[in-house]
Amino acid sequence: MGSTLLEKVWDLHTVRRLPTGQTQLLVGLHLVHEVTSPQAFDMLRLRGQAVAFPDRTFATVDHIVPTDGQPRPFADQMAEQMMAALERNCREFGVPLFGLDSDDQGIVHVIGPELGLTQPGMTIACGDSHTSTHGAFGAVAFGIGTSQVRDVLASQCLAMDPLKVRRVAIGGALAPGVYAKDVILAVIRALGVQGGAGFAYEYAGPVVERMTMDERMTLCNMSIEGGARAGYVNPDDTTVAYLRGRRFAPAGDAFDRAAAWWRSLASDPDAVYHDEVSIDGAALGPMVTWGTSPGQSVEVGGRVPRPSDVAEAERSALADALAYMGLQPGSPIAGTKVDVAFIGSCTNGRLSDLREAARIVRGRRISTHVRGLVVPGSKRVREAAERDGLHEVFRDAGFEWREAGCSMCLAMNPDRLEGRELCASSSNRNFKGRQGSPTGRTLLMSPAMVAAAAIAGEVTDVRSLLPAAEAS
Numbered sequence: 317m318g319s320t321l322l323e324k325v326w327d328l329h330t331v332r333r334l335p336t337g338q339t340q341l342l343v344g345l346h347l348v349h350e351v352t353s354p355q356a357f358d359m360l361r362l363r364g365q366a367v368a369f370p371d372r373t374f375a376t377v378d379h380i381v382p383t384d385g386q387p388r389p390f391a392d393q394m395a396e397q398m399m400a401a402l403e404r405n406c407r408e409f410g411v412p413l414f415g416l417d418s419d420d421q422g423i424v425h426v427i428g429p430e431l432g433l434t435q436p437g438m439t440i441a442c443g444d445s446h447t448s449t450h451g452a453f454g455a456v457a458f459g460i461g462t463s464q465v466r467d468v469l470a471s472q473c474l475a476m477d478p479l480k481v482r483r484v485a486i487g488g489a490l491a492p493g494v495y496a497k498d499v500i501l502a503v504i505r506a507l508g509v510q511g512g513a514g515f516a517y518e519y520a521g522p523v524v525e526r527m528t529m530d531e532r533m534t535l536c537n538m539s540i541e542g543g544a545r546a547g548y549v550n551p552d553d554t555t556v557a558y559l560r561g562r563r564f565a566p567a568g569d570a571f572d573r574a575a576a577w578w579r580s581l582a583s584d585p586d587a588v589y590h591d592e593v594s595i596d597g598a599a600l601g602p603m604v605t606w607g608t609s610p611g612q613s614v615e616v617g618g619r620v621p622r623p624s625d626v627a628e629a630e631r632s633a634l635a636d637a638l639a640y641m642g643l644q645p646g647s648p649i650a651g652t653k654v655d656v657a658f659i660g661s662c663t664n665g666r667l668s669d670l671r672e673a674a675r676i677v678r679g680r681r682i683s684t685h686v687r688g689l690v691v692p693g694s695k696r697v698r699e700a701a702e703r704d705g706l707h708e709v710f711r712d713a714g715f716e717w718r719e720a721g722c723s724m725c726l727a728m729n730p731d732r733l734e735g736r737e738l739c740a741s742s743s744n745r746n747f748k749g750r751q752g753s754p755t756g757r758t759l760l761m762s763p764a765m766v767a768a769a770a771i772a773g774e775v776t777d778v779r780s781l782l783p784a785a786e787a788s
């Protein structure tokens with residue numbers, strides 16, 4: 317009987333089985349950012365401990381960074397304190413930091429892959445829910461809390477509950493205007509926001525095999541929104557080609573040896589899964605969330621559900637979400653007026669996302685009542701986008717072109733919604749108040765759909781803005 321990638325990587329990193337039934341797992345790569353690390357470093361300092369493996373630990377700043385070029389010290393004192401604490405901690409504990417003065421600064425889940433730190437077969441931990449992103453490379457990657465950040469800093473190990481594996485196969489081929497973001501929103505809608513509890517999701521099937529690494533990262537990024545502890549894609553030629561020549565990837569003969577080993581980690585053809593699910597990719601359309609959880613979504617041509625459309629037990633959550641969102645049961649989601657358009661985040665702030673959004677925007681203007689922000693996921697993404705001239709495309713259309721950071725994905729920096737504003741967002745969470753205002757509203761969708769919404773001033777089907785030959 318064969319093994320899944322998860323089983324292979326898990327076994328390779330197992331230090332011992334704990335009496336609790338958990339596994340003491342060695343963490344190959346620990347990524348650190350400014351929000352969840354200050355207390356963890358303080359706890360180490362109190363105990364007189366060092367960072368066990370500073371060469372397996374890398375830090376960056378992303379959540380609190382103002383993206384409007386604000387100089388230090390930041391106007392927000394709390395942000396300045398977090399920034400200064402990370403700088404001090406990295407200096408004192410010998411942890412490399414990609415700070416604001418580094419050309420490699422950016423969102424932690426964007427820079428790890430970009431630098432080649434993220435590699436197949438690794439276990440990767442970070443004090444951030446969306447660490448599942450790194451699973452796109454065939455790594456086993458999960459978000460951890462602050463006390464676990466302390467544990468990993470001090471011991472490079474974690475006590476982990478065993479995980480089951482669900483194979484999520486996406487069949488067929490995606491139509492033009494349908495992207496990885498639509499696939500993962502459809503997966504979460506089908507399996508539920510808690511459906512992945514206790515599981516790692518292995519994404520497979522023809523659609524996933526054809527995806528670029530950027531698309532696979534979008535898919536894995538939102539695994540956590542479906543309740544899965546991790547999500548991954550088996551390493552293949554696409555993975556190997558992406559990593560070749562990256563700064564922290566092996567070089568020369570060592571790369572070829574590593575590539576052969578990476579491929580050997582893919583789940584065996586006769587691997588046994590705890591569960592298997594198939595979704596027809598060809599049947600998917602562009603998705604939009606209508607509620608306050610990423611599972612509450614509908615295709616752009618669809619309607620917001622009525623109470624009679626859902627099970628009795630779900631009716632009160634439906635009513636609550638619709639009241640918060642100000643949407644009428646049974647109304648079409650297309651045509652919902654949008655105040656803000658945000659393109660960015662660790663889900664969809666990569667170069668290919670910006671290119672696709674720019675393709676929609678080029679030669680058009682965003683609606684006069686829409687505030688549009690484009691925020692690259694890293695300085696390298698920003699630099700590459702500017703080499704392509706994308707910044708001019710976005711600016712000419714009326715978007716603001718910002719510095720790299722998490723920005724409006726969550727409100728830990730000055731980029732926030734005001735009052736009841738409704739935001740078309742390429743990020744990953746539409747929870748109440750997520751984007752800063754306690755009454756602000758978020759509709760999740762692909763970056764191309766955000767671009768389309770910005771132009772129309774309302775939710776609209778991006779396929780109507782694609783060149784006719786493509787859309788047909």
Ligand code: SF4
Nearest residue numbers: 446661662722725726
């Ligand atoms: S972009 Fe959003 S989800 Fe991603 S790391 Fe930043 S705050 Fe977290």
